[in-house]
């Protein structure tokens with residue numbers, strides 16, 4: 001009988017290579033820096049690492065502007081460094097996921113450069129979305145880039161090309177067989193080098209429809225697509241269902257073909273996870289049908305308030321939706337595109353939520369630095385590099401705050417990250433959040449994560465479904481406790497700012513607020529915390 005694939009209930013650690021560890025003093029992290037710190041990752045207890053892009057890139061969008069998808073950017077090292085990383089990771093029993101970016105290339109990719117030269121109507125231009133201007137000289141349609149400004153840029157001969165993101169990221173035309181063939185080559189290239197799978201960037205965006213038409217409300221749509229813009233849920237949902245460039249049926253044909261490639265690597269158990277921001281949420285499950293991808297990110301918790309009913313609803317929904325296609329959910333509290341969870345909902349709240357999520361079925365993703373409880377770095381505008389900040393002329397602050405390099409050791413910035421000047425400044429206040437200081441503090445967030453992941457492996461592996469518990473509280477705290485039972489473990493999260501006395505059988509084996517563990521007289525779920533009880 002086939003054993004459970006490794007990724008079904010894995011903890012996957014996302015590394016943003018530029019911000020992890022700098023081995024050569026140029027102020028930016030690199031592959032050798034990652035390799036030299038894999039023992040730290042191993043000690044965390046995770047199953048795999050996902051590397052954000054490290055490919056040749058002019059780095060206009062943190063490497064998501066790929067100029068050569070089958071090579072390493074010199075800033076990060078070279079292919080030999082990558083081979084060394086894979087070998088070391090596998091020796092540590094860590095799987096490695098690469099990030100594949102199929103919606104667009106960099107404008108510095110040789111295909112785009114030759115398309116510019118080849119001119120109107122050429123096969124080279126057909127690999128992208130080049131169109132003539134409207135008779136009045138305006139772009140072919142009114143779509144707005146996700147980074148702000150028009151999604152069309154004009155070239156010297158008057159044609160426009162489409163870019164859903166920065167103008168340096170021309171969208172690829174997935175109606176062109178060259179594009180299919182090239183990505184199949186790229187998948188095999190990294191699989192042959194030993195990667196265990198992929199995170200697929202903008203997985204829902206590859207196929208575009210109605211390029212010849214204006215959208216009736218392009219700025220409404222652009223706001224609806226931005227997480228930092230508040231909008232009524234119904235209005236947002238209505239707009240999101242009308243996006244002509246996301247979640248078109250054609251994308252699924254592409255993943256069916258890719259799945260055959262993954263499966264051709266046999267017992268390697270290759271997996272792929274889709275970044276697919278789609279609406280309605282049930283549509284996400286289409287990406288994980290049996291003949292498509294293995295996981296799809298669930299982004300609900302990246303934006304969820306620390307609110308009992310909200311969390312109950314989105315967790316229930318994600319589990320139920322995935323079950324319709326026999327898949328397990330994924331959970332992510334932070335990533336390189338969103339404010340860090342500690343800044344977004346608070347320190348204690350984020351630790352409680354993390355411990356809650358580690359007990360759920362499915363895979364948990366941890367964004368490097370989350371395990372230290374890092375907040376967003378405080379940056380001056382002059383430090384910011386995110387294209388969304390630049391294209392919006394500062395109206396969108398962008399994602400740099402979540403990308404500030406990791407603090408490793410010492411009392412002063414750059415806290416051992418580099419011997420040079422870090423590419424983004426690190427705040428002095430992080431001296432208490434370094435790996436070194438947290439390792440030696442038994443109550444640190446780092447030690448909470450280590451213990452939680454170890455206990456998850458020990459008690460929850462293969463434990464199946466959760467059973468929600470009725471809130472046993474009365475009075476003013478009613479409704480503030482969220483609990484479930486899974487296997488031998490009962491989990492309670494107290495979302496209120498008051499401790500809750502509670503009768504329960506069993507022993508508290510971990511608490512996100514460690515003060516509860518020793519309280520023998522009273523059984524207490526401390527304010528703003530999660531506990532796991534072994535029954």
Ligand code: NOJ
Nearest residue numbers: 061064165201202336337
């Ligand atoms: C999603 C990536 O996570 C983000 O960082 C990037 O800017 C866009 N896709 C465009 O590739």
